[in-house]
Amino acid sequence: MKSIGIDGGYGIDKITIIKEELPTINSNEVLVKVNAISLNQLDLMLAKGAFEKALPHVLGSDAFGIVEKTGNEVSAFKIGDRVCTHYIQAWESGFLKPEDLKTRLGIEQKGVFSEYIALPEQYLVKAPANLMDAEAAALPLAGITAWEAIVNIGQLKAGQTVLLQGTGGVSIFALQFAKAIGAKVIILSGSDEKLKKAEELGADVMINHTNTSQWAEEVLLATEGLGVDLTLEMSWTGIGQTLQATKFGGRVAVVGMLGGMNAELSVLDVMLKSLSITGVQAGSKASFEAMKQFIEAKNIKPIIDKTFLLSQSSEAFHYFDEGKHFGKVIIHF
Numbered sequence: 001m002k003s004i005g006i007d008g009g010y011g012i013d014k015i016t017i018i019k020e021e022l023p024t025i026n027s028n029e030v031l032v033k034v035n036a037i038s039l040n041q042l043d044l045m046l047a048k049g050a051f052e053k054a055l056p057h058v059l060g061s062d063a064f065g066i067v068e069k070t071g072n073e074v075s076a077f078k079i080g081d082r083v084c085t086h087y088i089q090a091w092e093s094g095f096l097k098p099e100d101l102k103t104r105l106g107i108e109q110k111g112v113f114s115e116y117i118a119l120p121e122q123y124l125v126k127a128p129a130n131l132m133d134a135e136a137a138a139l140p141l142a143g144i145t146a147w148e149a150i151v152n153i154g155q156l157k158a159g160q161t162v163l164l165q166g167t168g169g170v171s172i173f174a175l176q177f178a179k180a181i182g183a184k185v186i187i188l189s190g191s192d193e194k195l196k197k198a199e200e201l202g203a204d205v206m207i208n209h210t211n212t213s214q215w216a217e218e219v220l221l222a223t224e225g226l227g228v229d230l231t232l233e234m235s236w237t238g239i240g241q242t243l244q245a246t247k248f249g250g251r252v253a254v255v256g257m258l259g260g261m262n263a264e265l266s267v268l269d270v271m272l273k274s275l276s277i278t279g280v281q282a283g284s285k286a287s288f289e290a291m292k293q294f295i296e297a298k299n300i301k302p303i304i305d306k307t308f309l310l311s312q313s314s315e316a317f318h319y320f321d322e323g324k325h326f327g328k329v330i331i332h333f
Contacts, residue, residue: 007056010049036137060113064137093286142169148283149253158182216241303327
């Protein structure tokens with residue numbers, strides 16, 4: 001079978017098709033024929049050597065497929081079921097534990113960008129019934145990260161305001177979840193075209209941060225000087241403005257580090273405004289199940305920017321790396 005991975009060194013240009021044997025399953029495992037996968041910043045980080053994985057290494061945390069075979073101890077799934085992977089496999093419910101991190105797909109565990117994958121049944125989730133294959137493939141990392149940030153950490157309520165940074169997968173999922181909850185959304189982007197698309201999805205205030213360098217002032221104007229209840233921090237390069245734009249007693253959910261892994265911030269601002277800053281690492285399986293029910297109830301459709309074929313994998317990764325996408329980028333197997 002064919003898998004997408006890195007071999008012969010690190011870098012986007014080292015992403016290649018790796019030939020592997022078809023996996024066999026144990027009694028508690030499920031064999032899944034993968035139909036679609038979605039790309040995340042994590043995949044780029046791995047490809048560029050952030051985790052210094054031994055090579056060759058199969059990439060991927062997000063996959064959707066059809067159950068082709070089940071072990072004799074499997075009871076949760078049957079042949080023909082439509083399933084999604086779950087990123088931090090051992091995180092079933094409750095709070096994330098340090099040992100759970102050893103089960104992250106694509107990092108400590110082999111990735112799922114393969115034509116077939118074999119996983120224990122507890123590490124899979126049935127796909128929402130209202131979603132097509134590509135839409136379901138978009139959920140495992142970006143979807144659940146947005147859900148965790150908006151619902152569990154952010155505790156966003158109807159009538160409150162959230163600030164979203166950028167128009168990638170997490171931000172667009174967060175936009176859709178926030179509007180379905182009944183919240184107000186302020187969104188930043190350097191592209192007027194992308195801001196227009198965000199407006200069509202229901203964004204209430206659109207700010208081009210390229211044209212408005214002091215964007216926090218625009219956020220304050222849009223909130224009558226109070227600031228937002230919740231901010232999803234994607235970059236850290238503008239953390240000072242994030243703190244300025246967040247209201248007294250507000251929350252900052254850290255969901256990305258596109259600007260780098262280190263940043264300077266004013267501890268005084270955090271203390272004076274009584275802000276809560278919390279890191280987000282996807283979510284538990286219980287959260288995934290709750291998100292699934294919400295998506296079905298509200299008939300939310302993930303936004304797919306562009307789809308590629310397996311033979312176009314290199315093109316897909318370069319497109320994603322250039323930040324051209326609005327929402328998710330999908331590869332079909």
